[in-house]
Amino acid sequence: MKNLTEFLTNPIFNSLTKYPSIQTFHKMEKGILKDELTFPANESLEVYMTEKIDGSNIRFIIYNGDYLIGSRKEWIYAKGDRLISNEQVMYLKNYVEEVLKSYTFKKNILYCIYGEVHGTGIQSWRNYTLSSQSYGFRIFDIWSMEKKDIENLLISMKSKDEVSNWRENNNQPWWNMNEMTTFIINCCGLVEYAPFKLLCSIKNIPIDIEETYEFMRRFQHTDVNLDGTGKQNAKAEGIVVRTYDRSYIAKLRFEDYEKTFKKMKRK
Template structure:
């Protein structure tokens, strides 16, 4: 099947869409502004892991492609693959055993972390151990690949990918024996903080240390939290460093002229 597919179209259709920040970003300085995302109903909180985005793109019959956030790296049976960030090496054993879809394309989105993946790897490992956690999954119809790439990109960013809801994602991870990013809590939308200072306190209360450390030598400082409703129609991220930086600017004395 893979030989008949436009790989550039496949790459475009299966990329993970960008996640907005919980508080808006000021285009002038990149700081946060007092404009919080609007949720309703139950909101699921999960740990945001500071690693690199990996994709397992599965097809009926067992073929698969592995990718990073931006490019495809390896196809099942390749003798040579792109070694970027160790993604293919980390995910190939998992890709070899996951259940292929009966139709269409199933994409598993995983955070590959530790090792020497990012500057924050020391927060998860003291011995360069590499791990991964599943954070999302989506189903994509094959006929999407027949469209021009620009149209596929717009389709993706407009929510065209069919993401599994919270219950489906949990059941799929259990069936495949894949660890999810940690579920921290479920809160009502009305209990979410609106202010920036209040959100910093909220983050510290729900995630004082990382829950995905790989060994005793890890630093344990977490990156942040992802907030999503059950069907993933609203999703946002809140990173500790964004709140520290923004609040630090507020308390820093103004420079004299």
């Protein structure tokens, strides 16, 4: 494993480094949420909440000064590429190169950094900016693995299905919150985490979907405004709840609840 370029056409590596799927908090059938949760009953489960940003899921793969930038499904840029497809990719390229300058990444360690890029032209971008060219990036997870371990993993994985099972069953060596906080501090303000909302027991989130929606409304305004004026404190996409060990992750999107109420004519 000399650099990351050798993995650009490797579907196993691509699948391995994707972010796991995030389930909805309530079960969904045919676009309608049910008064039934997606996780096993465990009222002692402690979760923390962050804002769900309506942007594009991005991963930075960093190894010995080399890097790849990927969307949720595919690679969009590799260090040294001449072709830059749009302003968003240019922003991400400049961003990761600034991170490489500000943080000392260890040798022979593969880092997978996940976050959300939001701003001009991305999803419901006018919730975040009125500018014709303005972007932001917030991280929400990181894992890292030594060279020998990632090489052994790639050798042992025989199919994309096997890799998918590994990924979706939370086998990544996730960083804990102390490690994440240290990383953010050492990046001297360049890196920011997805806005923190609340730490609570899972039992404090209502099961009834109407009550859940009312609970969510306290987090309805975004904290990732890019204009810095206060005039653009528009609606957040929702919230994400996680346990510290990532054994449970779920999303609650305002749109999902509002569409459910409209279809069921309950609101």
